[in-house]
Amino acid sequence: MRRLWGLTERAVRRGQSHAELTSHTNFSESTEAVLNLVCTTCGKPCRSKTEMDLHTKRTGHGDFTDKTMETAKPIELEAPKAADAVEESPGGAESSDLSQEMVVPDVDKSLFEQLESMGFPPARATRALHYSGNSSIEAAINWVAEHEDDPDIDQMPLVPVNDKKEASKPSLTPEEVKKKAQELRERARKKKEEEEKRMEREREKERIRIGKELLEAKRMEEENERKRIMALRKAEKEEEKRAREKIRQKLEEDKAERRRKLGLPPEEPSAPKPASPVPEKKSAFLPVRPATKAERMRDCLRSLKQTHKDDDAKVKRAFQTLLTYIGNVARNPDEEKFRKIRLNNQTFQDRVGSVRGGIEFLEICGFEKQEGDEFLFLAREKIDMAVLNSAGSELNSAIANPFFGVL
Structure with missing residues (x-):
């Protein structure tokens, strides 16, 4: 007001x-x-x-x-005009002046002196004590802190004379002041405790939220890993299925070839197979088909993988080096430098020569030892592109298939 x-x-x-x-x-x-x-x-x-x-x-x-x-x-x-002022009755003027007269409110002198000793201006100290009810130094300081941005904070407060008379009352006793200060401190303590509890609840909610997000992220990662492993196993099974189908077809072809050589008619696919009689001892020995070079290469790579199964990096490096040698020969069959390998070369020994089956694989591809086992050499006339292509396919399969040599 x-x-x-x-x-x-x-x-x-x-x-x-x-x-x-x-x-x-x-x-x-x-x-x-x-x-x-x-x-x-x-x-x-x-x-x-x-x-x-x-x-x-x-x-x-x-x-x-x-x-x-x-x-x-x-x-x-x-x-106001002077004539109007003269015409006013003395009693009415005195009553009007009395009702409009504004005076400085009375405040507790001891509290006022304490505030002045703290460095508060007189007007600010008076205003703080008046509006805080002359209760305590703490209440006055709190009032100043709450109203320090008021434009009239350093103006001396004024109250009507009647309000001053009604507000005049004896100051509080030291016991009352102490009790009031204790109540204020207790109220501030409770407010601080409530604020700390609220902040703790907020922090707990944040921790729960972060925990749920971490669990969800971990679950999604495990689910993706499970799907990836299932896809790899499915691809491995499909590859094994195709391999078994090729072997079955090859066996059927060999069987038909043997029947043709023996002069027997081709077997009807739809005819029921008769019960196979017990073979006699004389006909029990059938010619065994020698393993193809592709199968020997696969067995060689599988043996290499199983021998060094504890060092995947070494196995992969050996496969990639062999693939590089085979690829260079296939792309440049007329270049002798790609068809000749020094066995005591340190790089060759670290990558291929020191692993079991590395030199054997190159020999299956056509390389031969020469000059006192100092070199591996592939003669130009002995290059078989079909064999080199089969070697490249087997190496690519061994590199790309994570389960190669495991089963």
């Missing part, structure tokens, strides 16, 4: 000064009505709902009195 009165007083003075300078006396109010909501606890005036909500948030005071209509008065910009 004091703040609103001060703003109105300044507006009136400015209007009167403008009227004296320009002789303009016709003024109209251009601002919206200002609320005057007074806190019943500490007397803080609030001019809007926003300011009232902010004050409640800061102090916890939620009880306000609406005094907007009491302070709303018409603004008189023209100075």
Whole structure:
């Protein structure tokens, strides 16, 4: 209310000064009505709902009195005429002056001196003690901290004479002051504990949320890994199935070839197979088909993988080096440098010569030892592109298949 009165007083003075300078006396109010909501606890005036909500948030005071209509008065910009002032009755003038007279409110002197010794200006100390109810130093300091941004914080507060008389009361006893300070400290402690509990709940919620996200991410990773392993196993089974089918077809072809050589008619695929009689001892020995070079290469690579199963990097390096040698010969069959390998070469020994089956694989592809086992050499006329292609296919399969040589 004091703040609103001060703003109105300044507006009136400015209007009167403008009227004296320009002789303009016709003024109209251009601002919206200002609320005057007074806190019943500490007397803080609030001019809007926003300011009232902010004050409640800061102090916890939620009880306000609406005094907007009491302070709303018409603004008189023209100075009162002397004749009108003379015609007023003495009694009426004295009554009007008494009702409008504003004085500095009384505050506790000991508390006032303590605030001054702390460095607070007299006006600020008086205002803080007045609006905090002269209760304690702590209450006054809290009031200053809450209202330090008020434009009239360093203006001496004024109250009507009647309000001063009604507000005059004996100061609190030391016991009451001590009790009041204890209540304030207890209230601040409880508020701090509640705030700490609230923050702890928030932190616990955040920890739970992060834990759930980590568990979900781990579950998704395990699910993806499981799907990847299943896909690899499925691909391995498909490869084994194709290999068995090729072997079966090859056996059928060999069987048909043997029947043709023996002069027997081809076997009807739809005819039921008769029960095979017990073979006689003389016909029990059938010619065994020698293993093809592709099968020997596969067995050689499988043996290499199983021999060095604890060193996957070494096995993979050997496979890639063999693939490089075979590829160079297949792409450049006329270049002798690609068909001749020095056995005591350190790089060759580290990658191929030191692993079991490396030199044997090259010999299956056509390489031969020469010059006292110092070189591996593949003669130009002995190059078989079909054999080299089969070797490349077997090496690619061994490199790409993670289960090669395991089963």
